[in-house]
Amino acid sequence: xxxxxxxxxxxxxxxxxxxxxxxxxxxxxxxxxxxxxxxxxxxxxxxxxxxxxxxxxxxxxxxxxxxxxxxxxxxxxxxxxxxxxxxxxxxxxxxxxxxxxxxxxxxxxxxxxxxxxxxxxxxxxxxxxxxxxxxxxxxxxxxxxxxxxxxxxxxxxxxxxxxxxxxxxxxxxxxxxxxxxxxxxxxxxxxxxxxxxxxxxxxxxxxxxxxxxxxxxxxxxxxxxxxxxxxxxxxxxxxxxxxxxxxxxxxxxxxxxxxxxxxxxxxxxxxxxxxxxxxxxxxxxxxxxxxxxxxxxxxxxxxxxxxxxxxxxxxxxxxxxxxxxxxxxxxxxxxxxxxxxxxxxxxxxxxxx
Amino acid sequence: xxxxxxxxxxxxxxxxxxxxxxxxxxxxxxxxxxxxxxxxxxxxxxxxxxxxxxxxxxxxxxxxxxxxxxxxxxxxxxxxxxxxxxxxxxxxxxxxxxxxxxxxxxxxxxxxxxxxxxxxxxxxxxxxxxxxxxxxxxxxxxxxxxxxxxxxxxxxxxxxxxxxx
Numbered sequence: 001x002x003x004x005x006x007x008x009x010x011x012x013x014x015x016x017x018x019x020x021x022x023x024x025x026x027x028x029x030x031x032x033x034x035x036x037x038x039x040x041x042x043x044x045x046x047x048x049x050x051x052x053x054x055x056x057x058x059x060x061x062x063x064x065x066x067x068x069x070x071x072x073x074x075x076x077x078x079x080x081x082x083x084x085x086x087x088x089x090x091x092x093x094x095x096x097x098x099x100x101x102x103x104x105x106x107x108x109x110x111x112x113x114x115x116x117x118x119x120x121x122x123x124x125x126x127x128x129x130x131x132x133x134x135x136x137x138x139x140x141x142x143x144x145x146x147x148x149x150x151x152x153x154x155x156x157x158x159x160x161x162x163x164x165x166x167x168x169x170x171x172x173x174x175x176x177x178x179x180x181x182x183x184x185x186x187x188x189x190x191x192x193x194x195x196x197x198x199x200x201x202x203x204x205x206x207x208x209x210x211x212x213x214x215x216x217x218x219x220x221x222x223x224x225x226x227x228x229x230x231x232x233x234x235x236x237x238x239x240x241x242x243x244x245x246x247x248x249x250x251x252x253x254x255x256x257x258x259x260x261x262x263x264x265x266x267x268x269x270x271x272x273x274x275x276x277x278x279x280x281x282x283x284x285x286x287x288x289x290x291x292x293x294x295x296x297x298x299x300x301x302x303x304x305x306x307x308x309x310x311x312x313x314x315x316x317x318x319x320x321x322x323x324x325x326x327x328x329x330x331x332x333x334x335x336x337x338x339x340x341x342x343x344x345x346x347x348x349x350x351x352x353x
Numbered sequence: 354x355x356x357x358x359x360x361x362x363x364x365x366x367x368x369x370x371x372x373x374x375x376x377x378x379x380x381x382x383x384x385x386x387x388x389x390x391x392x393x394x395x396x397x398x399x400x401x402x403x404x405x406x407x408x409x410x411x412x413x414x415x416x417x418x419x420x421x422x423x424x425x426x427x428x429x430x431x432x433x434x435x436x437x438x439x440x441x442x443x444x445x446x447x448x449x450x451x452x453x454x455x456x457x458x459x460x461x462x463x464x465x466x467x468x469x470x471x472x473x474x475x476x477x478x479x480x481x482x483x484x485x486x487x488x489x490x491x492x493x494x495x496x497x498x499x500x501x502x503x504x505x506x507x508x509x510x511x512x513x514x515x516x517x518x
Contacts, residue, residue, distance in 0.1 A: 003368045004368040004467055005366065005368075006460060008365075009362070029463075059482045059508065060486070060508055061501070093501050107360060
């Protein structure tokens with residue numbers, strides 16, 4: 001038979017570079033109370049304290065809240081600091097508040113190492129990565145194609161029509177674009193009409209959703225739906241003598257640092273996905289700089305060629321990045337030959353604004 | 354980084370009557386770095402500690418805490434001086450073990466406080482409650498200056514002083 005239960009919950013959050021807020025709740029069959037303590041991280045001194053009763057016994061228990069202020073200035077580095085809290089806060093205020101404060105202090109002392117590690121990581125994140133140190137802008141005399149463009153309604157997530165995307169691409173000086181709508185392949189005739197109408201190079205590709213991530217595929221006519229097995233896709237592409245590019249393989253890590261989850265380029269390069277693709281899209285307009293740089297490092301380890309594309313879903317995104325070809329591309333066959341011959345590199349074209 | 358908890362801890366203490374004359378008090382801790390469980394078995398009516406044991410998670414697996422860690426408290430009674438006994442006789446690298454043993458003992462004490470409170474005729478009316486606690490202080494002087502409620506300036510103590518004369 002349960003005779004008594006007490007629960008304590010402590011949460012620590014960093015509220016300033018050198019300050020934490022420790023929030024403690026104590027709730028048992030008799031008492032219920034909480035404290036919020038601000039503590040300076042460098043000298044481990046209590047800056048302020050706020051406590052509140054939720055449930056107590058005598059009519060004078062609420063007086064205990066007033067004397068909590070005696071904890072201001074206590075230094076957690078002091079020898080026998082818990083004894084001091086018991087003696088001074090426990091007696092002047094209340095021993096249950098003292099108990100909760102000790103739990104808060106003990107949690108912070110345990111957490112300190114973890115917090116220092118996070119500060120180190122944070123500082124690291126704050127180091128600005130300049131993508132221009134890794135990828136170059138491309139001379140305008142090279143042949144520049146945005147290999148990754150979406151249009152509406154072929155891609156329901158896109159905002160602008162194919163006509164709008166083409167007009168924008170021409171306006172900004174690209175030499176061509178590749179239509180890579182999701183699991184959709186444009187009909188050859190439609191694209192020929194668009195080419196003639198706009199007097200502009202328009203190529204066909206598709207972005208296929210596979211069990212190993214999104215793959216840009218060139219040179220196939222088969223339309224895929226749902227999630228496709230990468231092996232099945234590879235077989236189909238080989239039959240058609242096509243080309244497969246892993247699109248933004250490391251997108252989605254924006255909330256956590258690669259290192260904090262233990263992912264290194266060496267480890268990432270071992271992913272099964274890379275056994276099936278012919279190239280890696282290391283410049284993608286919808287991926288942050290550090291993720292693009294990470295992808296580049298993986299491609300270097302694998303000795304796989306790299307491409308660039310905007311992944312534009314609207315006109316303002318067209319040409320942020322592109323692929324720079326050494327030779328003029330006139331049609332899909334030229335594109336696949338050039339891709340297979342590795343005569344290209346990813347480049348910053350419009351860049352992020 | 355800000356406004357997201359960087360460290361969390363829960364600590365749960367529960368006291369169970371496992372036999373007519375045996376109570377067990379368990380303290381469980383889980384935080385970002387540790388997971389520990391300590392159980393103390395106490396015999397009534399002397400509140401003598403008959404057994405103490407614990408587990409600590411190490412590399413994903415619970416391991417028993419060495420029994421010798423608890424040798425110094427076996428046979429001791431939960432009463433005055435027990436926290437000092439724990440502090441002086443329980444020596445381990447893991448400081449939480451001492452603190453959790455204290456929590457187990459405190460849980461036992463509070464389980465009786467709860468019973469007392471349930472059985473006491475505590476008045477709901479504020480003024481009557483002041484009188485009730487003032488009488489309690491007069492009967493048990495150890496309560497004096499024990500906390501803010503029983504210190505100088507408290508209505509309970511003021512009432513006790515006035516009615517002492």
